[in-house]
Amino acid sequence: MPLAADDRLTETFSALANPTRRSILARLAEGEATVNELAEPFAMTLPAISRHIKVLEKAGLVTQGQRAQYRPCAIDPEPLREVASWAEQYRPIWEDRFDRMADYLQQLDNREDPT
Amino acid sequence: MPLAADDRLTETFSALANPTRRSILARLAEGEATVNELAEPFAMTLPAISRHIKVLEKAGLVTQGQRAQYRPCAIDPEPLREVASWAEQYRPIWEDRFDRMADYLQQLDNREDPT
Numbered sequence: 001m002p003l004a005a006d007d008r009l010t011e012t013f014s015a016l017a018n019p020t021r022r023s024i025l026a027r028l029a030e031g032e033a034t035v036n037e038l039a040e041p042f043a044m045t046l047p048a049i050s051r052h053i054k055v056l057e058k059a060g061l062v063t064q065g066q067r068a069q070y071r072p073c074a075i076d077p078e079p080l081r082e083v084a085s086w087a088e089q090y091r092p093i094w095e096d097r098f099d100r101m102a103d104y105l106q107q108l109d110n111r112e113d114p115t
Numbered sequence: 116m117p118l119a120a121d122d123r124l125t126e127t128f129s130a131l132a133n134p135t136r137r138s139i140l141a142r143l144a145e146g147e148a149t150v151n152e153l154a155e156p157f158a159m160t161l162p163a164i165s166r167h168i169k170v171l172e173k174a175g176l177v178t179q180g181q182r183a184q185y186r187p188c189a190i191d192p193e194p195l196r197e198v199a200s201w202a203e204q205y206r207p208i209w210e211d212r213f214d215r216m217a218d219y220l221q222q223l224d225n226r227e228d229p230t
Contacts (some may be wrong), residue, residue: 009137022124071208
């Protein structure tokens with residue numbers, strides 16, 4: 001049964017709340033990789049890396065091939081698209097803040113240099 | 116001492132991995148609110164809501180006024196801007212996937228209707 005959008009976002013954010021898992025995604029953005037290849041850059045045991053991959057897989061961020069000997073991992077960008085779209089709904093707020101800051105700096109500037 | 120960008124992202128994602136905390140942010144996006152006002156729509160005790168607000172505050176997503184009787188909470192959108200910008204780096208991947216899906220559907224369409 002597919003998770004409701006709210007539960008899925010919770011699972012995605014929870015999976016992303018870890019620097020190793022974000023590094024794994026960054027690596028997979030460059031192309032598929034086996035668990036061994038993913039483990040290389042980290043000072044971590046294979047089981048530890050495998051656990052991180054399981055979390056990413058459960059959140060739908062990574063898919064893993066089924067062949068026993070060679071099971072490459074691939075990124076699934078759909079949950080990342082959902083995160084971007086969720087965060088973007090707050091864009092008016094950060095842009096408004098930026099505009100007000102710019103106005104304020106402009107006022108300071110005018111006061112110091114009244115040409 | 117400010118957190119490194121990587122630690123800050125981890126703290127932000129961790130704070131966002133909860134539907135109640137995301138609802139609090141959505142409410143604060145409409146304007147400041149006291150803890151009492153924030154607690155109203157949720158079937159939760161004030162201490163429970165306060166704990167959620169503390170997590171949001173620690174992650175820099177919410178600021179709280181200092182006056183003892185009236186301490187309105189406000190949203191700070193900066194960490195949300197960082198989340199959007201982090202997720203957007205994967206946009207080429209989800210757009211590429213979308214393009215390939217569109218190509219595939221186009222091919223199916225051409226095959227069924229060879230005009």
